[in-house]
Amino acid sequence: AQSVTQPDIHITVSEGASLELRCNYSYGATPYLFWYVQSPGQGLQLLLKYFSGDTLVQGIKGFEAEFKRSQSSFNLRKPSVHWSDAAEYFCAVGESKLIFGAGTRLAVHP
């Protein structure tokens, strides 16, 4: 069955610290992978996506993600977190029909 797992429900980091949000997937074919961010009371905004090619993908707001086929992972990273990064982050896999993970809520301490 196709699925996406985000093992961390909540993560708290200090401003300026590095961040890694984990995402593992189960998908039959070569996956299309996405990371979305949702600020409180808002819709979702695409951070980055992977379709093929270079396994390290750059996105908006200084985020990047690395596709590791052997580990079925697509982890999101940022070298230095800003207070405005506090939000909920969703990993998704699919083509015409996206399957979303349950999300990771990020809190940033000053």
Added chain:
Amino acid sequence: NAGVTQTPKFRVLKTGQSMTLLCAQDMNHEYMYWYRQDPGMGLRLIHYSVGEGTTAKGEVPDGYNVSRLKKQNFLLGLESAAPSQTSVYFCASSNVVTDTQYFGPGTRLTVL
């Protein structure tokens, strides 16, 4: 260019009532989607459309109907609302199947 808009933003229904949620996009996108978001469950696809006049079932279609009579609009209907349909509903659209999905701001629905 408003992107994806949803009407209404909030609604409270009683069990058994019906309502329609409207999604509109001004980006000339072919694909449109309806999701529901529940705490701890991420977003789940209800129905989607790959073009005007076509619809297809997603992951959780029961209790919902949809119509795509115009390319820019995608309607989600609840014929007989149930408390289990209390959720936040998001509409999204994309140009092609592998393209970025653009999301609306959401509709918060409460069924009493």
